[in-house]
Amino acid sequence: MSSNTDNDVELLQVWLEDMTKNLQQYKEPILDEEVVKVLKIACDTFKQDVHVFVSSIEILEEYIRRKDKNYDEILILATSIFISSKFTGEQIDLKAKYIVKFLHRLTNVEYNFREVVAAEVDILRILDGSLPMSTIVDDINTIIELHVREIRLKANIRPLSLEIVQLLYICRKTWFHELKNIYSQNEESFLVLKFLIGCRLYLPVVILITCLHLTNYKYILDIGSIINDMTNLTKIHHDHLRVCAGIMINLVKSNSN
Template sequence: MSLSKFESELLTEWLSEMQSNEAKYKEPILDIRCSILLKEVCSMLRQDIHVFVFSINILEEYISRKTQMQQDINDPALTLMATVFISSKYIGDQDLKSKYIESVLRKISGQRVSSKTLKLKEMEILKVLDNCLPLVNDVDDLNTFIVKFEKESKIKATIIPLCMDILEMLYLTRNQWFFELKVLYTNNNEALSVFKRLMKNRLYLPMGILLYVFNHTLYTHSFDVSEITNDLSVHSQIHVDHLNALVSKIHDVIGQIPV
């Protein structure tokens, strides 16, 4: 089904905004175990990838600011649950009740907290964040980019579910592959500066995921992937070598998934 003129214009405008507005450069803080726990909590609460990714962004920003303030994080389990609760209210698919948050908290930590305690923790997190939640979400960026590409290339079957699964895996393992990729750019300050610009570019990750899909599915027989890579490189002003380095790292991550 083709998009309406309004939808097409909206996608074009959103893509332009992605290209012109950089994300904030930040290095991963959560380790894989914490990311997996957060994902499991989201699954238990029936929250989708939007809430999972948004929760990671909020929690890492909170931890970063608490570190800058030289303050310890008391009650990590409650903090994690309150973060998911905040995310669900902002971007979730359903209206979560505090009793469900409290129930899951008992399951993962044995803690029993009141709705008031949970509310106070939410308020403390928001206060540390100056009541400003992250505006950039990789899920929306990826979805917008892929929808636009699908429309323009007339792909018959949507590849969004597969791309979202890859994005989820990249977030689960981000503390590992991010720094492995960074090593490739640590030869000098100029190279490191390039890496930071890449990680701030909101098109970099979506393009890497798209190219990985085309390189490792049957689509590789339907499209000239090299031509697509060169075309994306020109439009994004990201060198082909940088795109290929990301695709290679995504391949490493996916290859580590147990069959």
């Protein structure tokens, strides 16, 4: 039993080191809140989990960044979910016929199987076959498994973490704009923002801190100590973590009224 636990911790440490070393490219959100809400409705309709929701957004936004001509927005949106369901999430892969039915119900336009397949091929071609094999959901799970298991929070904060992830993706332009305003005072501070957004651990850790503040754990745990631990883990100063967590907490509260 101890050997298995040691192996699990070692694997998590390897993943954590990879997350720390590999910075992502700085990219600002593209999709408007209304579009993301449609995508969320589609994922719910198809009974797809938060992994598929997040990776579909990543696929759709990257397609839009690279595409240099007009395209059928709702077809590409639905096909992004179709593609994502094939390699992520825990549900059964979607069938093209369900995409066709959804498109007809949403637009009252007759789509067909060939159009969905053609859109899938176009997305994969534009993205050079490069799809997000892991998402912020996997990163959050890693943080929880590796750093929170000792205080027995895993079962309690994971559902809330996933709810926050969905809200953050729906309202991504809102909080990103607020964060960008804070870090756009000069060129040096904007470079800090680019680093933070590029760090895979930044948002998962901020979401963890947000969860702790939004639960009764804030009364029984030393959150300051946990933030210091997260600072040591991420090499991100605690002030940056607190600033973003403050934005997230306000966002959650404003959307729960």
